[in-house]
Amino acid sequence: xxxxxxxxxxxxxxxxxxxxxxxxxxxxxxxxxxxxxxxxxxxxxxxxxxxxxxxxxxxxxxxxxxxxxxxxxxxxxxxxxxxxxxxxxxxxxxxxxxxxxxxxxxxxxxxxxxxxxxxxxxxxxxxxxxxxxxxxxxxxxxxxxxxxxxxxxxxxxxxxxxxxxxxxxxxxxxxxxxxxxxxxxxxxxxxxxxxxxxxxxxxxxxxxxxxxxxxxxxxxxxxxxxxxxxxxxxxxxxxxxxxxxxxxxxxxxxxxxxxxxxxxxxxxxxxxxxxxxxxxxxxxxxxxxxxxxxxxxxxxxxxxxxxxxxxxxxxxxxxxxxxxxxxxxxxxxxxxxxxxxxxxxxxxxx
Amino acid sequence: xxxxxxxxxxxxxxxxxxxxxxxxxxxxxxxxxxxxxxxxxxxxxxxxxxxxxxxxxxxxxxxxxxxxxxxxxxxxxxxxxxxxxxxxxxxxxxxxxxxxxxxxxxxxxxxxxxxxxxxxxxxxxxxxxxxxxxxxxxxxxxxxxxxxxxxxxxxxxxxxxxxxxxxxxxxxxxxxxxxxxxxxxxxxxxxxxxxxxxxxxxxxxxxxxxxxxxxxxxxxxxxxxxxxxxxxxxxxxxxxxxxxxxxxxxxxxxxxxxxxxxxxxxxxxxxxxxxxxxxxxxxxxxxxxxxxxxxxxxxxxxxxxxxxxxxxxxxxxxxxxxxxxxxxxxxxxxxxxxxxxxxxxxxxxx
Numbered sequence: 001x002x003x004x005x006x007x008x009x010x011x012x013x014x015x016x017x018x019x020x021x022x023x024x025x026x027x028x029x030x031x032x033x034x035x036x037x038x039x040x041x042x043x044x045x046x047x048x049x050x051x052x053x054x055x056x057x058x059x060x061x062x063x064x065x066x067x068x069x070x071x072x073x074x075x076x077x078x079x080x081x082x083x084x085x086x087x088x089x090x091x092x093x094x095x096x097x098x099x100x101x102x103x104x105x106x107x108x109x110x111x112x113x114x115x116x117x118x119x120x121x122x123x124x125x126x127x128x129x130x131x132x133x134x135x136x137x138x139x140x141x142x143x144x145x146x147x148x149x150x151x152x153x154x155x156x157x158x159x160x161x162x163x164x165x166x167x168x169x170x171x172x173x174x175x176x177x178x179x180x181x182x183x184x185x186x187x188x189x190x191x192x193x194x195x196x197x198x199x200x201x202x203x204x205x206x207x208x209x210x211x212x213x214x215x216x217x218x219x220x221x222x223x224x225x226x227x228x229x230x231x232x233x234x235x236x237x238x239x240x241x242x243x244x245x246x247x248x249x250x251x252x253x254x255x256x257x258x259x260x261x262x263x264x265x266x267x268x269x270x271x272x273x274x275x276x277x278x279x280x281x282x283x284x285x286x287x288x289x290x291x292x293x294x295x296x297x298x299x300x301x302x303x304x305x306x307x308x309x310x311x312x313x314x315x316x317x318x319x320x321x322x323x324x325x326x327x328x329x330x331x332x333x334x335x336x337x338x339x340x341x342x343x344x345x346x347x348x349x350x
Numbered sequence: 351x352x353x354x355x356x357x358x359x360x361x362x363x364x365x366x367x368x369x370x371x372x373x374x375x376x377x378x379x380x381x382x383x384x385x386x387x388x389x390x391x392x393x394x395x396x397x398x399x400x401x402x403x404x405x406x407x408x409x410x411x412x413x414x415x416x417x418x419x420x421x422x423x424x425x426x427x428x429x430x431x432x433x434x435x436x437x438x439x440x441x442x443x444x445x446x447x448x449x450x451x452x453x454x455x456x457x458x459x460x461x462x463x464x465x466x467x468x469x470x471x472x473x474x475x476x477x478x479x480x481x482x483x484x485x486x487x488x489x490x491x492x493x494x495x496x497x498x499x500x501x502x503x504x505x506x507x508x509x510x511x512x513x514x515x516x517x518x519x520x521x522x523x524x525x526x527x528x529x530x531x532x533x534x535x536x537x538x539x540x541x542x543x544x545x546x547x548x549x550x551x552x553x554x555x556x557x558x559x560x561x562x563x564x565x566x567x568x569x570x571x572x573x574x575x576x577x578x579x580x581x582x583x584x585x586x587x588x589x590x591x592x593x594x595x596x597x598x599x600x601x602x603x604x605x606x607x608x609x610x611x612x613x614x615x616x617x618x619x620x621x622x623x624x625x626x627x628x629x630x631x632x633x634x635x636x637x638x639x640x641x642x643x644x645x646x647x648x649x650x651x652x653x654x655x656x657x658x659x660x661x662x663x664x665x666x667x668x669x670x671x672x673x674x675x676x677x678x679x680x681x682x683x684x685x686x687x688x689x690x691x692x693x694x695x696x697x698x699x700x
Contacts, residue, residue, distance in 0.1 A: 115371070
């Protein structure tokens with residue numbers, strides 16, 4: 001159940017990565033970190049953390065329609081990877097590819113989304129590259145420093161550790177479901193989706209987390225990936241009022257959407273999911289009362305994922321078909337939702 | 351004549367860049383450097399040099415047809431920017447966007463081109479991102495260190511400086527013309543186009559060059575950009591046997607292509623163009639006999655570009671229409687070649 005290559009996305013990445021030799025100066029292995037960690041020079045006390053991410057499918061599929069969102073997410077998705085390794089940003093470079101038909105207003109709004117995201121996080125776009133392409137694709141590369149002995153990775157959690165998230169989940173999936181099911185925008189306006197990279201939280205977690213990963217692909221995919229990397233399992237307490245963001249709870253109520261879809265869909269929310277040695281949990285919470293750390297479960301020995309539902313039933317689920325579904329249905333969103341919900345019914349989640 | 355915004359590409363870049371605030375830790379200004387130069391921390395002796403470049407138009411227009419070339423150039427174009435600031439690479443991250451129809455063989459060949467380029471330059475692809483898009487677009491971001499007092503930029507040349515290139519030019523334009531004019535591949539096989547980033551040369555030039563820029567957009571565009579940045583002009587001695595690479599001279603002979611097109615076209619060859627104080631020229635050449643530095647002219651006070659033709663005639667040209675031509679003709683290559691050659695005839699270059 002926990003072979004990492006059972007996930008189509010991991011296989012695609014592996015098919016590229018297997019060609020590439022890595023330097024001895026690189027700390028992380030494939031899949032094991034949200035950002036690459038590399039020694040700047042032999043006796044440097046810091047790693048350079050560096051990550052690259054392109055926003056393309058979210059635009060071509062119509063998930064993002066507001067150019068400001070496109071720009072905002074391009075920056076935040078990259079900063080979120082830095083947050084997950086405990087780094088603070090030094091800056092970003094961007095490569096922006098747009099159709100020749102795009103007007104100045106479009107450019108201005110994308111750029112404004114990018115710049116406002118940078119101002120929010122107190123970082124900077126240093127420069128970049130522009131291209132004319134058949135479809136918009138926005139790439140950023142973010143980089144920063146992190147002390148070598150404090151860098152966070154996806155590897156390191158042990159049975160008994162507590163599992164936390166840094167905020168309410170589901171905003172990404174609420175927006176995606178709204179689009180896929182062709183619900184009126186008013187139920188989840190795109191402008192509600194303005195995730196903020198958890199840089200401040202990552203900085204604190206350097207001293208506490210046994211592993212850390214951002215929830216850019218949704219909660220279940222994040223847990224599933226950590227399961228495969230660490231050979232452990234997770235038990236999650238599905239108290240929806242605790243786990244989901246308030247606007248997501250409202251969305252579910254108004255549209256009669258089953259709550260579990262908000263943690264199961266592939267469009268995440270850029271919070272951090274991290275694990276903490278049970279011994280350190282009290283100290284973490286006591287010394288960081290102004291930050292919002294939500295305990296959602298525990299790490300367990302057996303490599304599977306158990307959900308404790310509000311009715312106290314305990315359901316063991318295999319996330320593999322969920323994670324591979326987008327690849328299997330192509331772009332057929334109707335089929336996607338149908339197959340998704342069929343799984344939920346099978347598992348007794350709705 | 352030397353307003354930087356008369357060049358469409360510079361305006362496109364400006365329209366993005368004007369939205370972005372820059373940190374005080376960034377050394378270079380817009381247009382003034384091939385890579386961004388940023389302090390890692392307050393008292394660091396080094397800049398981090400970082401650059402990002404996407405290969406997209408070269409693929410959609412059919413200029414590159416061999417996936418190996420696509421991968422090779424994605425890596426080399428970025429390393430070339432590092433070379434131009436005198437940096438050595440620490441590594442690259444990549445974001446690869448391909449059509450869902452692309453098979454494993456295509457991926458393997460792109461990756462092989464990337465990895466062989468890395469092996470050639472003794473550097474590494476550390477990680478990255480994959481996407482499914484309507485057209486292939488390959489992005490890399492390369493980074494490295496350079497001592498703060500030795501970083502090279504595009505700014506700094508003065509009238510009287512000598513102008514050098516680090517090798518024979520024209521390979522990029524030979525390939526491009528071969529494609530645009532629909533000549534048989536045999537006249538310039540794509541596999542002949544394997545530019546190597548001039549990292550070793552950039553390292554030497556730290557001590558000598560008054561300014562430096564790579565020739566990724568061809569010689570005339572490079573000189574034109576340096577003219578606009580520095581407010582100086584250039585006189586170039588068009589001794590084709592000295593300036594052009596041997597395979598380009600052969601291409602011109604066999605296809606009766608006027609030589610000037612090989613320095614005027616927009617598809618360059620990733621050599622370095624640099625200027626040196628006349629006093630330092632002898633020392634540069636005497637202490638680096640194993641490197642191939644070719645003197646092609648001098649920096650002059652008046653901000654224009656003079657070509658001294660093989661027949662000793664001196665022609666003053668305005669590169670503006672050449673640099674903007676690709677934008678003006680859209681994708682119409684026949685018109686492109688026609689307008690290009692009309693300019694050459696007007697200037698007495700053919």
